[in-house]
Amino acid sequence: GQSLEQPSEVTAVEGAIVQINCTYQTSGFYGLSWYQQHDGGAPTFLSYNALDGLEETGRFSSFLSRSDSYGYLLLQELQMKDSASYFCAVRDLAGGYQKVTFGTGTKLQVIP
Amino acid sequence: NAGVTQTPKFRVLKTGQSMTLLCAQDMNHEYMYWYRQDPGMGLRLIHYSVGEGTTAKGEVPDGYNVSRLKKQNFLLGLESAAPSQTSVYFCASSYGSGQGGNQPQHFGDGTRLSIL
Numbered sequence: 044g045q046s047l048e049q050p051s052e053v054t055a056v057e058g059a060i061v062q063i064n065c066t067y068q069t070s071g072f073y074g075l076s077w078y079q080q081h082d083g084g085a086p087t088f089l090s091y092n093a094l095d096g097l098e099e100t101g102r103f104s105s106f107l108s109r110s111d112s113y114g115y116l117l118l119q120e121l122q123m124k125d126s127a128s129y130f131c132a133v134r135d136l137a138g139g140y141q142k143v144t145f146g147t148g149t150k151l152q153v154i155p
Numbered sequence: 156n157a158g159v160t161q162t163p164k165f166r167v168l169k170t171g172q173s174m175t176l177l178c179a180q181d182m183n184h185e186y187m188y189w190y191r192q193d194p195g196m197g198l199r200l201i202h203y204s205v206g207e208g209t210t211a212k213g214e215v216p217d218g219y220n221v222s223r224l225k226k227q228n229f230l231l232g233l234e235s236a237a238p239s240q241t242s243v244y245f246c247a248s249s250y251g252s253g254q255g256g257n258q259p260q261h262f263g264d265g266t267r268l269s270i271l
Contacts, residue, residue: 051195076259085245086198088259130197134258143260144214145190147197 045069047146049131054152055121063116063149065131073134075107075114076143081127089116089129118151126153157181161246161263168236168270176231176266178246186249187229188213188260189221191242198245204229236270243267 047067055061065075074093078086092098092107092114104117118125128148135142159180168174178187185206190198200213204223218240220232229248233240247260 078260085262085264086247086260087262091259142200142203142213143188144200145198147195 045133045135045144047131047133047144049129049146049149051147052150052152054154055118057121057123057153057155059121060117060119061121061151063118063129063131063151065114065116065146067112067114067131067133067146069112069133069135069144071136072109073136075105076132076134077103077105077116078130078132078145079127080130080148086130121153123153123155126151159246159248159261159263161244161266163266164264165267166269168233168268170236170238170270172236173232173234174236175233176244176246176268178229178231178248178263179227180229180246180248180261181227182248182261183226184248184250184261185226186258187223188247188249189219189229189231190245190247191215191240192245192265193242201231201244238270241268241270 049065076091077089080086090105097106102119107114128150130145130148132143132145162177188203189201199215202221204210207226210221222230244266246263249258249260
């Protein structure tokens with residue numbers, strides 16, 4: 044089966060950089076996604092990595108190493124509004140269809 | 156665009172009652188999903204559908220049934236609600252061809268369900 048591990052909580056200072064790690068175990072791996080969820084809100088898509096390397100989207104970057112079954116989300120120039128939960132999710136093939144499995148989430152608190 | 160719309164947004168049920176949660180998407184997506192989210196548990200897949208008329212079990216399907224009679228709608232039913240089903244339920248949709256590529260899931264705002 045699939046399993047993902049990510050830290051449960053992270054605290055960082057406004058303006059700083061924070062890295063949220065994710066390790067996974069799965070078969071038929073297609074890619075690793077990251078989602079953001081503010082308290083009381085819906086998850087929203089941030090990034091996706093199918094190949095090794097770094098993908099940059101504004102202040103957010105995501106990295107994948109398929110050989111290490113490891114990825115991370117990097118948030119730069121942290122803002123208070125970045126306080127939220129961040130979920131990594133692996134997409135793999137199960138029963139002939141693509142399926143996504145989410146991690147348990149990392150709650151990021153940005154402090155002044 | 157409305158995106159993914161879930162109704163109702165809140166509901167309180169008594170143990171043993173039944174109800175149906177409705178999810179509607181206007182993006183012509185093939186894949187639709189139902190998740191439940193509990194504190195510290197992340198998002199767990201209940202059932203999903205890869206197209207009109209097809210459904211499949213996810214990680215935690217017991218106690219739930221689903222139907223996808225129309226491409227744009229995905230219904231989640233609780234036949235006999237139990238307190239363990241108290242949760243926040245999210246519906247999502249995505250394109251899905253089984254060919255890989257970036258196919259992000261678009262989520263509704265959730266249904267907060269309490270079973271007394």
